[in-house]
Amino acid sequence: MAGRIPKTREPNSQLTGGSLRTMLLLVGLIALLGMIYLGQNGQATMAGHRAQDLKDQYDRIQRENAQLELEIAQLMLPARVADRAKALGFHPATITQTVFMVVKNYPVESKPVVARPAAPAPGSLSQPSLWDNLLALVGLAPTTNTAEATGP
Amino acid sequence: MSAQVLSRAPIRMRAALMVIFAIGLVLAARLFYWQIVRWDEIRQRADKEQSVDTPIDARRGSILTSDGLLLAQDSFLYTVTVDPRQIDKPQDLARQLAPLLGQSADALLARFKTETPPITLTKAAPATAGEAMADIHKQSGMNGLVVTSRRVRVYPGGTFAAHVVGFVNSQNAPANGIESFMSTDLRGVDGNLSGASDALREVIPFDPPTNKPAIDGADIYLTIDAAMQRIAEVELANAIRDSRAASGSIVVLDPKTGAILALANWPVADLNAYGEPGNLQRLLDPAVSSQYEPGSVFKIITVAAALDAGTVSPGTVFDDSGSIYVGGSLIKNHNDLAPGRVDLTGVLRLSLNVEATKMSVGLGAQRFYQYVRNFGFGARTRVELADEAAGQVKSVGDGRWREADLATNSFGQGISVTPLQMTAAVAAVANRGILMRPYIVKQIRYSNGSVFNTTPEVVRTVIRPETAQTLTRVLGDAVIGESSNKATVPGYRIAGKTGTASIPIPGGYDPVGTIASFIGYLPADDPHFVILVKLDKPQTSEWGSQVASPVFAAVAKQLVALIGLPPDTQRLASR
Numbered sequence: 001m002a003g004r005i006p007k008t009r010e011p012n013s014q015l016t017g018g019s020l021r022t023m024l025l026l027v028g029l030i031a032l033l034g035m036i037y038l039g040q041n042g043q044a045t046m047a048g049h050r051a052q053d054l055k056d057q058y059d060r061i062q063r064e065n066a067q068l069e070l071e072i073a074q075l076m077l078p079a080r081v082a083d084r085a086k087a088l089g090f091h092p093a094t095i096t097q098t099v100f101m102v103v104k105n106y107p108v109e110s111k112p113v114v115a116r117p118a119a120p121a122p123g124s125l126s127q128p129s130l131w132d133n134l135l136a137l138v139g140l141a142p143t144t145n146t147a148e149a150t151g152p
Numbered sequence: 153m154s155a156q157v158l159s160r161a162p163i164r165m166r167a168a169l170m171v172i173f174a175i176g177l178v179l180a181a182r183l184f185y186w187q188i189v190r191w192d193e194i195r196q197r198a199d200k201e202q203s204v205d206t207p208i209d210a211r212r213g214s215i216l217t218s219d220g221l222l223l224a225q226d227s228f229l230y231t232v233t234v235d236p237r238q239i240d241k242p243q244d245l246a247r248q249l250a251p252l253l254g255q256s257a258d259a260l261l262a263r264f265k266t267e268t269p270p271i272t273l274t275k276a277a278p279a280t281a282g283e284a285m286a287d288i289h290k291q292s293g294m295n296g297l298v299v300t301s302r303r304v305r306v307y308p309g310g311t312f313a314a315h316v317v318g319f320v321n322s323q324n325a326p327a328n329g330i331e332s333f334m335s336t337d338l339r340g341v342d343g344n345l346s347g348a349s350d351a352l353r354e355v356i357p358f359d360p361p362t363n364k365p366a367i368d369g370a371d372i373y374l375t376i377d378a379a380m381q382r383i384a385e386v387e388l389a390n391a392i393r394d395s396r397a398a399s400g401s402i403v404v405l406d407p408k409t410g411a412i413l414a415l416a417n418w419p420v421a422d423l424n425a426y427g428e429p430g431n432l433q434r435l436l437d438p439a440v441s442s443q444y445e446p447g448s449v450f451k452i453i454t455v456a457a458a459l460d461a462g463t464v465s466p467g468t469v470f471d472d473s474g475s476i477y478v479g480g481s482l483i484k485n486h487n488d489l490a491p492g493r494v495d496l497t498g499v500l501r502l503s504l505n506v507e508a509t510k511m512s513v514g515l516g517a518q519r520f521y522q523y524v525r526n527f528g529f530g531a532r533t534r535v536e537l538a539d540e541a542a543g544q545v546k547s548v549g550d551g552r553w554r555e556a557d558l559a560t561n562s563f564g565q566g567i568s569v570t571p572l573q574m575t576a577a578v579a580a581v582a583n584r585g586i587l588m589r590p591y592i593v594k595q596i597r598y599s600n601g602s603v604f605n606t607t608p609e610v611v612r613t614v615i616r617p618e619t620a621q622t623l624t625r626v627l628g629d630a631v632i633g634e635s636s637n638k639a640t641v642p643g644y645r646i647a648g649k650t651g652t653a654s655i656p657i658p659g660g661y662d663p664v665g666t667i668a669s670f671i672g673y674l675p676a677d678d679p680h681f682v683i684l685v686k687l688d689k690p691q692t693s694e695w696g697s698q699v700a701s702p703v704f705a706a707v708a709k710q711l712v713a714l715i716g717l718p719p720d721t722q723r724l725a726s727r
Contacts, residue, residue: 048356063228063279063301073222073308078382093713095643100718102725 204349209303210340213369215317215330218594221378223317224331224423227306230282230299232273236264238296245297248288249273252281270298307423313381315437316374316415316592318538319423327426328435330372330592332538337596340369368599375411375594375606380404383710384414387703388685392418395668395699396691401439401571402707403684407579407673409608410588412535412572413681415439441539443568444686447653448503448696449671450564452578455500456623457523458511460585460615466496466622470507479555483509486652500630500649505563512562517548520558526614527577528587529569536593544568564653575684577614578671581623582647582679585615623647628676639670639701641708643719647679648672648704650696655689665689670700674708675720681711 074080085091186194215224232253236242246260253260253273263271277285286299305320318329326332326339343366347355384402392400397418404414417438421431436442458464474490476483485491485505491498499507512520525531530545545567546553560566569577572590580587589609596604615623627647631637639648651669654661669686673679685700685707693699717723 060279060283064283066225066227067279069222070225070227070306070308073225076221077309077312078221078378079312082382092710095709095713095717095719098713098716100722102718102722104725 202348203346204353204355205344205346206355208343208345208364208366210342210366211368212305212320212340213338213371213599215338216371216373217313217376217378217381218373219378220373221309223309223313223374224305224307227304228279228282228301229275229304230277230279230285230301231275232277232282232285233270233298234264234273235269235296235298236271237269239264239294245288245292245294249285252284253277310422310424311420312385313374313376313415314420314423314435315417315439316376316537317423319426319435321426327432328538329437330374330536333536334372334593334596337598338369338372340599341367343367370599371597372593373595373597375406375413375592376415377413379714380414380711381416383707383714384416385420387707387710388416388418390706391685391687391699391703394692395687397668397687397699398665398689399438400687401684402686402703403439403571403575404707404711405575405579405590405682407582407588407679407682410576410579410590411594411608412590412592415572415592437537437539439571440533440535440537441541441570443541443543443570444667444688445567445653445656446564446569446574447651447667447669448505448563449574449578449649449651449669450567450569451500451503451508451562452581452623452627452649452671453524453527453529454508454511454520454562455496455626456527456581456615456619457515457520459622460523460619461515461519463514464496464511466626468496470494470496470499470504470510472499472504472506474506476506476509476559478509478513478559479557481556481559483556483559497626497629497633500626501633503563503650508562509559512558517553517558520562521545521547523614524561524567526587526612527580528573528611529567529577533570533572533576533590535572535590540572541570543570543573564651571684571686574671575682578673578684579682580614581620581627582673582682583620584617585613585620587611587614624676627672631672634697637697637701639672639697639704641674641705641712643721644674644708644712644717645676645720646672646674646708647676650701652694652696666694668694668696668698668700670696670704672704672708674712675717675723677720677724680715680717681708683707683711 082092212226214222214226216222232249234245239245242261242264243257246257246264249255250257250260260273263273282299282301285297286301288294289297289299307314307317307319309317316329318327318331318333320326320331326335331338343364345355345364346362350356384404388400388402391397400418402414402416403412405412415437419434421428421434423435425431426435455464459466471493472485472489472491474485474488483505486503489502489504491502491504494502494504494507498504515523524545529543532540532542534540546557546561557566576587576590579590587610589611591606591609593606595606598604624647627649628645631639631646631648634650637650639646639650648671651667651671653667653669655665655667656662665688667686667688668690669684671682671684673682683704685703687699687703690699711717
């Protein structure tokens with residue numbers, strides 16, 4: 001093996017164009033993923049804060065609503081209503097002051113009475129047709145039906 | 153490194169490797185100890201420090217009358233404290249807080265200067281003012297202003313229907329009435345919010361928290377009608393004042409369904425002030441939890457039993473000599489009355505103890521007590537109110553019963569009932585002999601939207617419809633025939649009975665005090681209301697006919713006007 005110069009490996013000091021592109025692509029991809037991740041995190045956090053704000057707002061409105069309901073209840077108390085009515089000059093109606101109207105055979109719990117349109121009497125309610133009017137103009141009008149309408 | 157290579161290595165290197173290996177072994181052992189052996193404990197400590205678990209209180213359901221009047225509801229009260237030393241511009245803060253606290257800014261500033269911090273400005277600010285002050289704190293970021301809130305139970309009616317509603321105390325424990333009996337439905341289920349926490353021990357919104365939402369309690373609508381309740385309360389207060397009675401109750405029941413339309417007791421107290429001296433006692437509901445000897449109103453039950461069993465009839469003529477011996481005890485009519493020959497109407501009109509005794513003796517103990525128990529005495533009615541008493545009915549052979557009890561029980565002495573039991577029993581007569589379970593919860597509205605409606609419940613048929621009809625007629629005639637009875641309602645036929653009961657005391661009966669009562673229903677042919685009026689120890693008169701009957705009439709007149717029930721003549725003419 002004498003005289004043979006061993007072949008030494010040269011350090012790969014320069015990256016080839018393809019490797020560089022691959023590396024840059026990888027870095028870009030990692031950066032992009034990072035940005036997406038951070039962006040989503042940020043959005044999720046913002047949404048979380050927004051949801052919490054809305055929850056707080058909802059709770060607040062509920063609390064205020066409960067207070068208003070209590071105030072309404074106090075205003076609607078029979079004692080207060082009676083006092084107010086008395087101050088305005090009203091007094092409870094007694095049964096002797098109440099006038100009842102007796103309706104004999106009143107259809108209690110029957111189906112609602114629906115007014116039916118009255119059946120027109122033959123000839124009495126119909127409007128004259130154009131042909132009748134033309135005939136009337138030339139003196140050939142049909143005989144007018146003067147019979148009174150009678151109920152069914 | 154192979155064993156061969158290691159064996160050729162210098163001894164120092166081998167020693168070093170052994171040391172490194174030993175250290176590694178120790179580290180692995182420690183790691184095993186912390187990560188495996190004490191894993192649970194360490195994990196729990198970490199969770200405790202890094203996460204927060206906040207309870208979410210369920211809203212306690214509201215209580216309302218049948219017509220929607222709010223009787224009980226959860227609300228929030230705010231406490232506001234100020235430390236002026238940590239406030240940059242106290243004048244500005246005083247100006248902002250003044251209108252919310254209903255005080256002048258100058259007064260607030262004076263307090264800032266004179267009082268020792270922290271100064272509590274209010275402990276009971278309502279939600280609108282409290283939230284506005286919380287906003288001031290949030291916007292200004294002042295550390296010297298602290299606004300906190302707490303959930304409280306509020307009763308807007310105060311004393312209105314207080315015995316029915318009950319209350320929840322500061323330890324969140326319910327007491328009395330609906331609050332206690334329906335607490336399971338009212339209280340709901342608390343939730344919680346768990347998640348990673350920040351330095352302020354608040355849940356980080358980013359980390360999805362485990363949220364177990366609270367399930368709010370159900371809203372409960374009662375059968376109580378606000379206007380009828382008001383009538384009962386006003387008339388009871390008037391009766392207590394006029395008769396100078398120690399206490400009293402009025403119960404109004406719909407006999408066809410058993411729905412309690414009004415239930416009033418005196419004395420009463422404001423539910424919002426349950427903690428004040430004496431109020432706990434005043435808020436117990438005697439209409440369901442107190443027992444009393446009903447006296448002559450119980451003759452309705454005795455006569456019903458005798459009529460139903462056929463031992464007497466409307467045509468029976470009684471010969472009353474004024475006294476009778478039963479089991480060695482002398483039974484007499486009140487005022488030593490000895491009317492001679494009377495019919496059944498006369499027995500009720502004159503309220504003859506001797507004839508009631510003859511009826512119960514004629515029935516026999518077994519049959520008489522069977523009727524009494526069938527009418528619901530001696531057992532709880534199962535109304536939805538807390539602390540209901542069962543009453544006391546002796547039984548043959550129970551060791552306490554004596555033969556004389558058969559006599560005294562027939563006219564309502566020696567037997568204990570609750571006002572609600574008595575009302576429900578007479579309602580059975582009004583309802584053609586059918587006993588209905590009295591109920592006060594009309595509807596339950598759950599937070600998930602489902603609704604439960606109470607269906608009227610038949611307990612049993614206690615007497616035949618014909619018996620009920622006959623008894624109603626006799627009771628109506630007796631009311632009309634008793635000139636001193638003030639229970640009449642012009643235009644309406646009523647059926648009813650007075651009662652004047654002695655009050656048991658240790659060793660006998662109170663020689664002075666009585667329980668005066670009247671129970672009746674109207675209109676007699678188609679009853680809409682059964683009304684019990686009970687006054688304890690009235691001072692102006694001891695008789696039910698004198699002090700309780702007028703109250704019945706006053707309540708009944710207003711009730712028929714309220715619902716627009718025409719007088720009998722007009723109502724029957726329209727049929």
